[in-house]
Amino acid sequence: MDLRARHIVEGFLSGMHRSPYFGQSVEFRQHREYVHGDDLRHVDWKVWARQDRLYIKQFEEDTNLRCLLAVDVSNSMRYGGGALSKYEYACTVAATLAYWNLRQQDGVGSVAFDDKIRAKVPVLSKRNHLFAILESLNVNEPADKTDLGPLLSQIAETYPRRGMVIVISDLFSNVEQTLRGLRLLRQRGHDVLVFHLMDDDELEFPFSGPTRFEGLESEDHLNCNPRALRDAYLEAVSEFLQNVRRECAKQGIDYALIRTSENLDAALATFISNRMSTRARA
Secondary structure, rough: HHHHHHHHHHHHHHOOOOOOOOOEEEEEEEEEEEOOOOHHHEEHHHHHHOOOOOEEEEEEEOOOOOEEEEEEEOHHHHHHOOOOHHHHHHHHHHHHHHHHHHHOOOEEEEEEEEOOOEEEEEOOEEEEEEEEHHHHHHOOOOOOOOOOHHHHHHHHOOOOOOOOEEEEEOOOOOOOHHHHHHHHHHOOOOOOEEEEEEHHHHOOOOOOOOOOOOOOOOOOEEEHHHHHHHHHHHHHHHHHHHHHHHHHHHHOOOOEEEEEEOOOOHHHHHHHHHHHHHOOOO
């Protein structure tokens, strides 16, 4: 993971982030009307002299970003028909983003979870902090079911200081609870990004002929002819994806569906480009 992360970041990702928050740097962002209780030191007195109205100057924050990586290590992440399983791909995404942030002297931490938090690494900005994050992901082999909604609510309570929370998961959990947890993170002021990882088999259902499907997070199994299920399965997956995309867009959450067959550098480049374009238009 370390070598993959360094290769990707050294290629093109360094130096691309910019804080979306307001702080007290020297770079002006915008005005807003004064409200009772605002610090008078931030009043633009030149505007007051011209318009006889009080306005506050807002600036772009130049303090370091605080980033938390929430990585799904549940049993469903074990699936993979290509070179990497979803779990291995998720760990590589996390390692890459951790290395990227640490290069920029930003703080980064991680949470590995299934139905509960399995490992937690605090948010720090030390260069050698990457190894602690990698170790926490390596020792947590996928296990148990995903219970994402309550987990996200727990993160919102545990990390009250606003920052960036990046969720890396296949989202195979109760959808309504998951979306409720994501909404709570946004309400607490966090910038939320969702990397939704899925295997090509899960998106295309290419199976044919008599097949036995076995649950990774249960003991259930199904013997069937996949062709009889394909249309209904693809319709259900499409509805699931549309629901997640729609709710993320409604809450201002950056969402990306990523196939584990995609080259990670290309997938991240597309995501970051779209994110920067969206923020430039906002």
